[in-house]
Amino acid sequence: MEEIQYLDWNKSSDIIKKAYEAGLFVLVIGPKGTGKTSLVRNFTEKNNINSESINFSLRTRESHLIGTKTLTDGTVSFDEGILIKSMRNGDVLYLDEINAAEADVLLRLDEALDDRRQIVLKEAAGEVIKAKENWFVIATINPLTHSGTKELPPQILSRFPVRIRLEYPPEEVELEIVKEHISGNHDSEIIQAIKLANTLRQAAAVEELFYSPSLRETIAFAKLLDKQMSPKEAANIVFGNVYTQWGNIEYQKVSDIITSMFGN
Numbered sequence: 001m002e003e004i005q006y007l008d009w010n011k012s013s014d015i016i017k018k019a020y021e022a023g024l025f026v027l028v029i030g031p032k033g034t035g036k037t038s039l040v041r042n043f044t045e046k047n048n049i050n051s052e053s054i055n056f057s058l059r060t061r062e063s064h065l066i067g068t069k070t071l072t073d074g075t076v077s078f079d080e081g082i083l084i085k086s087m088r089n090g091d092v093l094y095l096d097e098i099n100a101a102e103a104d105v106l107l108r109l110d111e112a113l114d115d116r117r118q119i120v121l122k123e124a125a126g127e128v129i130k131a132k133e134n135w136f137v138i139a140t141i142n143p144l145t146h147s148g149t150k151e152l153p154p155q156i157l158s159r160f161p162v163r164i165r166l167e168y169p170p171e172e173v174e175l176e177i178v179k180e181h182i183s184g185n186h187d188s189e190i191i192q193a194i195k196l197a198n199t200l201r202q203a204a205a206v207e208e209l210f211y212s213p214s215l216r217e218t219i220a221f222a223k224l225l226d227k228q229m230s231p232k233e234a235a236n237i238v239f240g241n242v243y244t245q246w247g248n249i250e251y252q253k254v255s256d257i258i259t260s261m262f263g264n
Helices: 012-022 037-047 062-066 082-089 104-113 172-177 187-205 215-226 231-246 249-263
Strands: 024-027 051-053 066-070 074-082 093-096 118-121 127-130 135-142 162-165
Touching: 012 024, 012 037, 012 162, 024 037, 024 215, 037 051, 037 093, 037 135, 051 082, 062 082, 062 104, 082 093, 082 104, 082 118, 082 127, 104 118, 118 135, 172 187, 172 215, 187 215, 187 231, 187 249, 215 231, 231 249
Parallel strands: 024 135, 024 162, 051 093, 093 135
Antiparallel strands: 066 074, 118 127
């Protein structure tokens, strides 16, 4: 399979590299599907840096970060979580959607993120874990309009002095990103789909619609065109049908927009 080229259209990778060299943790802020995870993956792969990652939710517990005690053949041992592993190894720690984490999880994380870069393992007889000098943390947050997200406490925000704002790319850049994922030539149809996506994104931004399509959707649309699906059908399947969960009025509103752009 041909390797997909990451398009760093707003030079975010360069900012992360400078922050890494300066030992300053990074916060990437932006809506879902704008390529936050791809940005982090591109940075670690391009610079040949090992990484650990965790996606936060209401179900994320301290043990996922710190670790848990286990009993094997009568012997108690401690299985380290990804925070401890990354600190020991000096890896990049990627904290995805950190503003979906519960307060107790953030409190424990904050201990490791302060200037001392260390944490006391109360779960393992009070052992003090001090991070290697090149330990580096990148976190992402979604806007507060996204379900399950909360405002980050100021002390956590202050741990990430380098902040990158990642929005949806300009239409011509989104076209180039989408084309990296397909083999056929569908430029005119993809441009139309990107215009549709931006119309829906703008409507969601002012709360006229409940859902804002991401880059994943424009890529999916193009992949369906590669499989000889008609643009109108692909647009309905990828962009339109999701709105049925908010009722027929919401769905019909989007369906009318799709018809106006792709015909009957």
